[in-house]
Amino acid sequence: MNGARAVALLLLFPPPSGAAQAALTPADSAILNSQPLRRLVLAPSVMRRVSLLAAGLDREVVLCLRGAIRGDTAVVDDFVMPDIVASAADAVQPLPCAPATTLAVWHNHPWTGPDSSFGVRTPEDLCSLSQPDIRSVVADSIPFAVVSVGRTPRPIVCWWRRVQAVINRHVKFLPRFPRQWLEAPSLAAPPPEPARSVP
Incomplete structure (x- = not known):
């Protein structure tokens, strides 16, 4: 990767050790240590496209994110x-x-407003994995899960390593981790200037 490309990529880090997760059993620790991928990078074009998609949808959809493995990333x-x-x-x-x-x-979670029955007060609260989400992540062998909250003023995205879902598989829902979510700049942009004629 050249320098310009590396700077353009969005680097998504896992949380620091011990952050907001259930106590580890010996089996959980073995699972955690066996997973080589620890970081997720989304190309800016991917981030923008999934954010645009989430912003326009009033129902959930799924995408399979593809790319390459470089070391633990x-x-x-x-x-x-x-x-x-x-x-x-x-x-x-x-x-x-x-x-x-x-x-x-x-997958996306369309924001439709607060829901006290689930403790959802803000769009950021909706950036979480429900029990069905957790079951799907645990059943798969795919290293990461990503959620975008759509229909909000600014795109919100959060992510989990699969092993985090495995470790927390008994919870009712898995909220975003402190260092594993972001609110991106607004997707609204001024229209491009018309092409100028060359004299």
């Missing part, structure tokens, strides 16, 4: 959409992403 530069069996505002049932080519599974 998954570098995402493309995605495909699997066949969707069913989709609603609060659930999605896709066919599985191909484990051999998928580095992360992305």
